[in-house]
Amino acid sequence: MSGADDMELKKGGMMRQAEAGLFSVRLHVVGGRLATPQLRAIRNAADRYGRGEIHLTSRQGVEIPHVAQGSLAALKEFLSPSGVGVGVCGPTVRTVTACQGCRVCPSGVIDSPELAEAVDRELYGTPVPHKFKIGISGCVNNCMKAEENDVGIKGWVEPRWEGPACAFCGVCEAVCPTKAISTSGDGRALIVDPTPCIGCGDCVTSCPTGSMREESRGYRVFAGGKFGRRPFLGRRILGMLRTKEEATAAILAVRDFFRVHGKSRERFGDTLERTGFPALETFVKGGVKRP
């Protein structure tokens, strides 16, 4: 088999193994969620076409290893009725990872699986200059490690102080992990500095009088992160986005920026080192239509 054939198979989620003639077949999983009939189908497929092994990947994916090249088409057909598709690899938009979000997790601020599904529908498997990973954390506890992804999302709480009932007890200032809250010079107001604020909402949760309120909750975007051989953390871009549609549009725009400015075999973080983050922000703001 030629290298070109190998590459085509890889793009289709079939990775050649070290052992000649065998492939590890990557499946299409969004946010690590599978229904039990799908899990049963995957188990049966691994028994029938592999060696009864299933590999859970580091990014919530599922692979069936030890599949002979001649069985790849049959495996795909076998899984199809369960709704499990074959995944992607190579220079494409990869698995969208997500936590369980606000429908399951008490800390959740946004519905991460819902956003992951929406983003997956728009972007999964689309061609890009190099692999492109998306991770969605439902809150700033950041279980999905937003900054390790080419584009990451975190659920975010924006606090707002309302004066009349405030006792100036100091609790919000004490619990703030980034010391973003301070008392004004005249001692009659509290100031929340949005730059160090990490959107955790601890000040809102802890306020005994309800003076520190939730102004809004939404999505913060991080771009340019990666792991691998030369890890670096993505940086926060844009202001807080308030809807799933805005967040989806922002992720699409980041992907489009990469398509326009990225070079083949260049990770997005390296593209941003060349272009700078302001160019990305300007481009994405055009796509999201928000300040």
Add this chain to the structure above:
Amino acid sequence: MTTPMLDITGNVCPMTFVMVRLGLQKIAPSGKLTVRLKEEALKNVISSLKAGGHRVTNVSRGGTIFLLEVEKTSGETA
């Protein structure tokens, strides 16, 4: 009548929350309890008090130690 004092400065989460809950069980509905706690316990203790319907009526501090005056909800029987 003196407000009972509960000192949880020697406890760590989740025992801080457990101790406060046990402390509240010993007082009558609408009664008061003063909780002495460290700064790092503030968030979890206050949020659990609010979730239980109790009110923090006053807060004072000395360095990193806080005193919370808590009014037990009238609905709390246990």
